[in-house]
Structure formats: structure tokens, C-alpha cells
Amino acid sequence: MKTTGFDRYFGTRMKDRKFAAAYAEARAEIDSVDALMRAVEAARTKAGLTKAELARRTGTRPAAMRRLFTMDTPNPTVATIMNIVRSMGYSLALVPASAPDGTRRTRRAA
DSSP, rough: OOOOOOHHHHHHTTTTTTHHHHHHHHHHHHHHHHHHHHHHHHHHHHHOOOOOHHHHHHHEEEEEHHHHHOSSOOOHHHHHHHHHHHHTTOOOOOOOBBBBOOOOOOOOOO
């Protein structure tokens, strides 16, 4: 596979420990939001709710709800997520990212 200028630049930047650590932290945050939104979407689908119905339940415009579930990189507020999950009969819980023995926990969808 042919490497691009960006690939070379990124590879060089990743050799810098500070940059690599900041990148890993940002990537983990993005992945967490993505996993949360996938879990919320799975719960919505399981409940048989359309995005329009979910918008009505939460007092949100249908177009805004559609964007939230179709954006490549959604970044909803905690209040928005809480409003959505409550309207579906769910709640959020804080769980450790690692088990006490240091192994990673397996994430489950809602």
C-alpha cells in the first residue's frame, strides 16, 4: 500500500511520546463516545422506536435526532444522552475500564 504525505507526517509525530500520549487519550475519548452512541442506537432499535418518535419523547427536533445518530463523530452533551436514555427507560452507569486484576472489561451494548 502506498503511503501518503499524511501517513509519513503522522508516523513521525507518533514517535514523539507526548504527541502519542495525547493522541491515544483523544482516540480513547472518541471511541468511548462512539461506543456509547452505538449502545444507545442499539437500545432504540431494540425498543422499536423511530428517531422521530425518540425526538418527540425528548422534545428534540427530528432532524437533530437524525443527525445525532448518523454523524460520523457525534459529540452529544451528557444532558442530551441522559434525556434520550431516560426516555427509553434506561439509565447510565459508571463502570471501571479495567477489572481489579488489570485486565480489560468487555463492553456490552445496552
